Amino acid sequence: AQSVSQHNHHVILSEAASLELGCNYSYGGTVNLFWYVQYPGQHLQLLLKYFSGDPLVKGIKGFEAEFIKSKFSFNLRKPSVQWSDTAEYFCAASRRGTDKLIFGTGTRLQVFP
């Protein structure tokens, strides 16, 4: 069955610390990969996406993610987090050619000043 796994459920960091959130997917065939962010009280927003090409994808607000096909992973990174990055982060995947997204369970990030 298709699935997306996020292993970090709750991450607590101080400002300026580096961030890496894990995401693994279980899909047959070619996939599209996404990271969404949900700030407190706000709707889900697209952070970045990968379809093909360069496996290192850059998104908004200094975030990036690397697609490693051999590891079925799409980890999210940021070199230096800010208090305003406090949010819940969701990894998602869809099979190429479809629009049906499967989401991971989310990672809650808290950044303290």
Added chain:
Amino acid sequence: DVKVTQSSRYLVKRTGEKVFLECVQDMDHENMFWYRQDPGLGLRLIYFSYDVKMKEKGDIPEGYSVSREKKERFSLILESASTNQTSMYLCASSSSGTGGDGYTFGSGTRLTVV
């Protein structure tokens, strides 16, 4: 600014009531989706639609139905609300094609069933 609008931000309903959650998008998107979001479980797909009058079951369709009479509107129906349907409900839309554009989400409806 493009939008997905969910009619209610908060709803409180009684057990056994029939509940309608409405979603409207103004982007002329073909695809529309209903998810529920629960702590520790992420987003789980209830139903989706790729076209008017078309619907497909997602991963957790039990206790729900949907209606899509017009392209811009996708309604989620709880036939007989139960307390285990207390949740945040999210509507989303996307354009058809490669599936690579991702979704635009509404702000969500927090439903409490008492």
